[in-house]
Amino acid sequence: MKPQFILIIGESESGKSLLAKHLSEKYNIPIIESYTTRPRRHPKETGHTFVSLEEYQNTPKSEIIAETCFGEQYYYATKDQVKDTNIYIVDEKGYLMLRDKYTTLSLRVSRIVTKESSRRKRDNFVLPYDTFSCVVFNNGTKDEFFERADEIVGKYYE
Numbered sequence: 001m002k003p004q005f006i007l008i009i010g011e012s013e014s015g016k017s018l019l020a021k022h023l024s025e026k027y028n029i030p031i032i033e034s035y036t037t038r039p040r041r042h043p044k045e046t047g048h049t050f051v052s053l054e055e056y057q058n059t060p061k062s063e064i065i066a067e068t069c070f071g072e073q074y075y076y077a078t079k080d081q082v083k084d085t086n087i088y089i090v091d092e093k094g095y096l097m098l099r100d101k102y103t104t105l106s107l108r109v110s111r112i113v114t115k116e117s118s119r120r121k122r123d124n125f126v127l128p129y130d131t132f133s134c135v136v137f138n139n140g141t142k143d144e145f146f147e148r149a150d151e152i153v154g155k156y157y158e
Contacts, residue, residue, distance in 0.1 A: 003105055004085045006153060007095050010112030011125070015138040015145060016089045017047055019112060022146050023153060024087055032081045032088040035059075038073035047089075048075075065102060066094035092127050108133040110153060 006023065010016045024031050036048045037056050056074050067076035068091050077088060090098070095109055111132040129135050134152040138145045 003082050005107050006087045007109045008089045014112045020087045029085050029087050032077050034075045036075045066098050068093045111135045113137050
């Protein structure tokens with residue numbers, strides 16, 4: 001069986017981590033935590049594996065399945081993190097790398113849109129909505145957000 005991915009793409013603070021955690025708990029799907037060279041925002045921060053620039057540079061490129069760079073900070077995931085089914089928060093560049101480089105993967109790509117999206121800088125978001133398997137709008141309550149996500153994503157994993 002091909003490894004399956006639920007890829008979650010969205011603006012900063014759009015609910016990506018919240019959605020990933022909800023889907024992981026509800027459907028028992030592991031979340032791939034990106035490695036990153038950026039510093040922790042606070043001492044108890046989770047959601048990433050924090051590494052040095054040297055550790056990133058010493059990771060063989062053949063082992064990296066997706067990567068991106070914001071400013072001078074790198075984010076990436078490696079082949080050894082992949083399970084049969086995975087949730088991975090990624091940007092459009094990382095999604096395109098996965099799609100183009102690893103054609104043996106089964107990808108379901110969710111784009112999260114918030115009511116603030118139209119006010120945010122969209123340089124990192126250029127793909128049209130019809131590129132994605134589903135678009136989940138997070139412009140109401142948390143329960144409404146989860147209901148919309150479950151209606152769309154849940155049909156694949158129940």
